[in-house]
Amino acid sequence: DAGITQSPRHKVTETGTPVTLRCHQTENHRYMYWYRQDPGHGLRLIHYSYGVKDTDKGEVSDGYSVSRSKTEDFLLTLESATSSQTSVYFCAIRDGGAEAFFGQGTRLTVV
């Protein structure tokens, strides 16, 4: 298995609170991605990173921010969680144009 770990695996939070999800890799891959998975939509890209401190928006970035201060860690922050952000979040890594690997996912519920 690719060395990629997401934490926490499950979280329930209240509307309006900040939440940070962590993705940690041991592969030293350059690219890291955050996706969300919702019924009827498949997986959609939130943000991605192409190096330390180099990040960019995906197709569903509103309400999310990211940071990558080290190669191995990519953080996804919901500044003020809303019910529409209830979802399963996946982190992925890849090296150049090669195969992408996904973490085990984080199930987030905003109540």
Add this chain to the structure above:
Amino acid sequence: GIQVEQSPPDLILQEGANSTLRCNFSDSVNNLQWFHQNPWGQLINLFYIPSGTKQNGRLSATTVATERYSLLYISSSQTTDSGVYFCAVPNTGTASKLTFGTGTRLQVTL
């Protein structure tokens, strides 16, 4: 951006049957991946297949990049094959962001 369509959306098979899942994409790509999402939600890499055919046990995949489609074949299906199958292709530009199809949900029954 690139569009990815998968068919059929749902499929029910009896154990031992064969099936073909299709992935169409709207633009030229230089690679394509197939994933299996098991009932526990884990995304498992099946194939990384820019073109041609690859086989892994009872599963094989063929990508015809010039015609913008890929096929995933499952032979002698087993109940453990149940889940959702996704194909994903990279957008052009840096970072090769993957765009996913909406998946084929497969249920294999006894």
